[in-house]
Amino acid sequence: MITIIDYNTGNLGSIKNMLKRLGKASQITNDINLIENSDKLILPGVGHFDYGMQQLNKSGLIPILNKKVLIDKIPILGICLGVQLLTEDSEEGVEKGLGWIKGKTILFDKSKLASNQKIPNMGWADIKNYQQSKLFDNMFEEPRFYFVHSYHLSLENVGDSLVTSTYGYDFSAGIEHDNILGVQFHPEKSHKYGMKLLENFANNY
Amino acid sequence: MGSNSTTINRGLTKRIIPCLDIKDGRTVKGTNFVALRDAGDPIELATLYAKEGADELVFLDITATHEKRKTLSELVNRISQHINIPFTVGGGISSVEDVSALLANGADKISINSAAYKNPALINQLAKEFGSQCIVLAIDTKKEADGEWYVYLNGGRVKTDTRCIDWAVSAVNNGAGEILLTSMNNDGTKQGFALDINKTLSSLLSVPVIASGGGGSLEHFKDVFNIAEADAALAASIFHFNEIEIKDLKRYLHANNISVRL
Numbered sequence: 001m002i003t004i005i006d007y008n009t010g011n012l013g014s015i016k017n018m019l020k021r022l023g024k025a026s027q028i029t030n031d032i033n034l035i036e037n038s039d040k041l042i043l044p045g046v047g048h049f050d051y052g053m054q055q056l057n058k059s060g061l062i063p064i065l066n067k068k069v070l071i072d073k074i075p076i077l078g079i080c081l082g083v084q085l086l087t088e089d090s091e092e093g094v095e096k097g098l099g100w101i102k103g104k105t106i107l108f109d110k111s112k113l114a115s116n117q118k119i120p121n122m123g124w125a126d127i128k129n130y131q132q133s134k135l136f137d138n139m140f141e142e143p144r145f146y147f148v149h150s151y152h153l154s155l156e157n158v159g160d161s162l163v164t165s166t167y168g169y170d171f172s173a174g175i176e177h178d179n180i181l182g183v184q185f186h187p188e189k190s191h192k193y194g195m196k197l198l199e200n201f202a203n204n205y
Numbered sequence: 206m207g208s209n210s211t212t213i214n215r216g217l218t219k220r221i222i223p224c225l226d227i228k229d230g231r232t233v234k235g236t237n238f239v240a241l242r243d244a245g246d247p248i249e250l251a252t253l254y255a256k257e258g259a260d261e262l263v264f265l266d267i268t269a270t271h272e273k274r275k276t277l278s279e280l281v282n283r284i285s286q287h288i289n290i291p292f293t294v295g296g297g298i299s300s301v302e303d304v305s306a307l308l309a310n311g312a313d314k315i316s317i318n319s320a321a322y323k324n325p326a327l328i329n330q331l332a333k334e335f336g337s338q339c340i341v342l343a344i345d346t347k348k349e350a351d352g353e354w355y356v357y358l359n360g361g362r363v364k365t366d367t368r369c370i371d372w373a374v375s376a377v378n379n380g381a382g383e384i385l386l387t388s389m390n391n392d393g394t395k396q397g398f399a400l401d402i403n404k405t406l407s408s409l410l411s412v413p414v415i416a417s418g419g420g421g422s423l424e425h426f427k428d429v430f431n432i433a434e435a436d437a438a439l440a441a442s443i444f445h446f447n448e449i450e451i452k453d454l455k456r457y458l459h460a461n462n463i464s465v466r467l
Binding site for chain 2: 013014017018020021046047048116117118119120121122123124125142144146147148165166167168186188189190191192194195
């Protein structure tokens with residue numbers, strides 16, 4: 001069972017619906033027992049980094065998440081804010097992140113953006129450097145994904161970067177480190193490309 | 206036409222957004238799709254657009270009854286179960302509670318219009334609560350004899366003395382994450398988008414501008430992206446009546462060196 005972690009942020013229904021369309025069972029829950037019995041986790045999220053971490057702290061789920069991800073090593077996919085929360089901290093706030101991935105979340109560097117490049121980076125963009133992952137098995141040609149974000153990953157280990165995209169400059173748009181995966185874009189809103197990615201997460205990990 | 210505006214790789218594609226008018230859970234304008242079993246079913250039409258390559262969808266609810274809030278939430282819930290691209294919901298939204306219900310049911314963004322003008326603090330409240338990325342400010346604007354663009358309210362029935370530029374700038378400062386700009390002079394004419402005001406806002410504002418009103422030919426879309434530098438273009442009846450197919454439009458834009466998702 002894939003568990004979509006409910007910690008009171010964002011719209012979780014569309015992820016569940018897309019998995020359902022793929023014929024994959026999933027549940028949206030904050031129940032510790034259900035999380036304990038999950039094979040895979042999805043950490044979604046939209047909004048402010050501090051709000052996200054505060055909600056996670058308030059949910060009381062961090063110990064079970066640490067256990068499932070770091071000890072049991074079940075696959076987890078962070079989406080959007082969800083992938084940023086996996087890092088150590090963010091320029092968006094003062095809260096500590098989950099810290100499972102070495103690195104931080106930083107604001108787009110305005111000095112490297114063209115004058116007509118706006119923040120947030122919002123819309124459909126293509127991605128690069130993704131060939132080697134099972135998450136992109138049989139991906140369609142020239143995949144495009146839907147992004148909405150003002151902050152992006154800044155990883156300590158380049159090897160953790162799963163995929164990059166370009167907005168003014170190249171930035172890491174996702175991570176893969178052992179069982180810990182995450183993407184900055186929204187696969188649940190990225191048409192057939194996102195469906196394929198979710199299907200790969202469900203099937204290949 | 207300078208080459209710069211088309212050759213800079215912004216990393217993002219230009220977006221094509223069909224708009225569906227909804228009343229009591231049904232699309233109100235007719236459509237010309239023989240493939241649809243039920244031309245009034247917003248889900249069926251939306252699914253078709255998503256399949257054809259629409260980048261986002263806008264659902265504008267014009268229901269005026271007390272049941273509105275409930276029917277709209279139910280519809281949004283159904284839409285989110287079937288659509289795998291982002292969608293915005295607008296029409297009569299005036300409170301944090303309205304927005305909360307729509308987002309909880311699966312809307313990605315909401316659009317506000319007259320209510321935000323009458324109560325500008327609303328934009329800030331919504332941005333704080335839900336994030337600017339899901340707050341689209343819709344502006345209906347009309348160019349008057351003095352050459353200025355003014356803000357109109359209540360579906361274009363009420364004129365204000367506020368210049369479109371001033372309202373857009375203040376709304377963005379308050380937290381609006383995107384501007385949906387409808388030119389009343391151009392809307393329904395199929396004679397092209399209002400390039401001047403779209404260009405003014407696109408170059409002035411730090412958030413994306415969705416151009417609406419007047420798109421009638423492939424060239425009009427090319428112009429609104431190349432000349433007015435809009436981030437997205439919205440249209441309704443030309444898509445509903447199949448005068449322009451989204452697939453063809455995107456191929457055309459691509460052939461004209463405009464970055465689109467094919």
